[in-house]
Amino acid sequence: MRKWIPLAAICLGAFMLLVDVSIVNVALPKMSADLNSSFTSLQWVVDIYALTLAALLMVCGSFGDRLGHRRLYLCGLVLFAAASLVCALAPDAATLITARAAQGVGGATMMTSTTALIAGAYQGRDRGAAFGVWGAVNGAAAAIGPVLGGLLTDQFGWRSIFLVNLPIAAVALAMTLGKGLRLPRPHAVEGRVDAAGALAFTVFAAALTYGLIESGSHGWGSTVVQVPLSGAAAALIVFAVVELRVRRPLLDLSLLRNRSFTGLLVGGLLMNAAAFAELTYTSLWLQQALGLSPLDAGLAVSPMAATAFVVALGTGRSLHRFPPQLPIGVGLLFIGTGTLLLTAVSATSGWSALLPGMLVTGVGVGLSTPTLMATALGSVAPQRAGMASGALNTSRQLGYALGIAVLGTIFQQHAHGHSARAAFAAGLHPVFLTAGVTGLVAGVLVLTAVRRPHTTALAHPVATSSAAGAPAGQADNIAR
DSSP: OGGGHHHHHHHHHHHHHHHHHHTTGGGHHHHHHHHTOOHHHHHHHHHHHHHHHHHHHHHHHHHHHHHOHHHHHHHHHHHHHHHHHHHHHOSSHHHHHHHHHHHHHHHHHHHHHHHHHHHHHOOHHHHHHHHHHHHHHHHHHHHHHHHHHHHHHHHHOTTHHHHTHHHHHHHHHHHHHTTTTOOOOOOOOOSOOOHHHHHHHHHHHHHHHHHHHHHHHHOTTSHHHHHHHHHHHHHHHHHHHHHHHSSSOSSOGGGGGOHHHHHHHHHHHHHHHHHTTTHHHHHHIIIIITOOOHHHHHHHHHHHHHHHHHHHHHHTTTGGGSOTHHHHHHHHHHHHHHHHHGGGOOTTOOGGGGHHHHHHHHHHHHHHHHHHHHHHHHTSOGGGHHHHHHHHHHHHHHHHHHHHHHHHHHHHHHOOOSSHHHHHHHHHHHHHHHHHHHHHHHHHHHHHHOOOOOSSGGGOOSOOOOTTOOOOOOOOOSOO
């Protein structure tokens, strides 16, 4: 049993950071009332966490290759716990948003290290079993997050959703510092981290998200919107120039010539935007328009994650028999169809109107996510697998962040009516429609662009660090 202590420590940390992606949604109305915050502030409480993850995943992987993934995991764990405490004590929305950003930094350092630590701790059948448990924990975090958030908020207030991280982090820290996580020291990657590329990408992601969020309240022609969007375009150009010139780039842009890999990156980005971003506004509708408690709101949206977990668990062993673009592409079509079913929500609907769409979307998530990462790794040369995994995880987190921003703008522009129920229904209809069409487009894109990989990476979905200083390969998960 002692050999599984490292896995337990890693899974505790992974569970904590992934639960925090969804646990906040059902607590937003209580936060808003307590802190007297605006709708835009609510968006940032959710979005800043995903945005920070997206912006820092690749650079944190590079630091892990140079400093050691165990050390990076410990630093991330401590930072995440400290930021959680600040979140719980936040006196205003600005403090909460800042602390959520710090949580994202800690989460990025942990996320880039988990699979490298598992790969270093286990070999052979033990490694396969370890990644199976790790994947199940990721799926469970997605399913439990809304329910746990609702339960804690109902019983102890919204601040408890952050305080619960402290004992979990303490146990994981004790296990990691003890005898449990003695891992072989990997060969250090030489060379400097691509700091210029990391800074340019961070500015691009932050400026783009900020501009999209502010467009809802200020309009597209506002300087508050135009300046950050122009800055995002400039930062993206700088990032491309830097990556073409630096010796060890965060992302080798030549990978984008690979049609399958590019299709998977775009598909992953659109999948998170289509499947998960609208849940933020769905939770607001359930509580502010229907008057459900946080716990009941969490239970109302949990069928999607629960279905995804069951489908992924039941089909995971058989999906390898099919060309990988089929489960991914068909799964995305299910996601698009399920989200379109949510447009049935009207001013007179109850929570049960969500159930058909949630179940169909869950089937799509369960079909597409288990194969997505392995296919991305298999579509590139093995020595680029680490970089590919970092790029895909980044695209998925960025898709979630941008999805919240875009759908929030759409919601604000259409949420009008004589009652809260009417206003929410008017705002949610175009939100669900946009997300549904996005899922369908992503499905068609993957089915037409992605082909069966010809490399051996699919047989070894856990990649080690590449020579270019990329993060270690990461298994996929349902939660984002």
